[in-house]
Amino acid sequence: MTRAAVSVAANIAEGSTRTTSKDFANFLSTAKSSLMELETELTVARRQNFISEAQAAPSFALIVEVSKMLTALRARMLASGKR
Numbered sequence: 001m002t003r004a005a006v007s008v009a010a011n012i013a014e015g016s017t018r019t020t021s022k023d024f025a026n027f028l029s030t031a032k033s034s035l036m037e038l039e040t041e042l043t044v045a046r047r048q049n050f051i052s053e054a055q056a057a058p059s060f061a062l063i064v065e066v067s068k069m070l071t072a073l074r075a076r077m078l079a080s081g082k083r
Helices: 002-016 021-047 053-080
Strands: none
Touching: 002 021, 021 053
């Protein structure tokens, strides 16, 4: 789970250094994929009773929020066409 969480931030950071909006958008897409991987790992941890629903709920809420932000930022990058 740590690797997937770090990958989200790392892809956003790396993409932000790219010179085109399209390149940045591609890294944002990869960041969202890592976020969905994290969500899957959290779901498995919950189903295997490694963590309780109460422990998992805040993380699931943050995943939804970050996912929306990544989607909106990616759409803006693709719509702008310039950096």
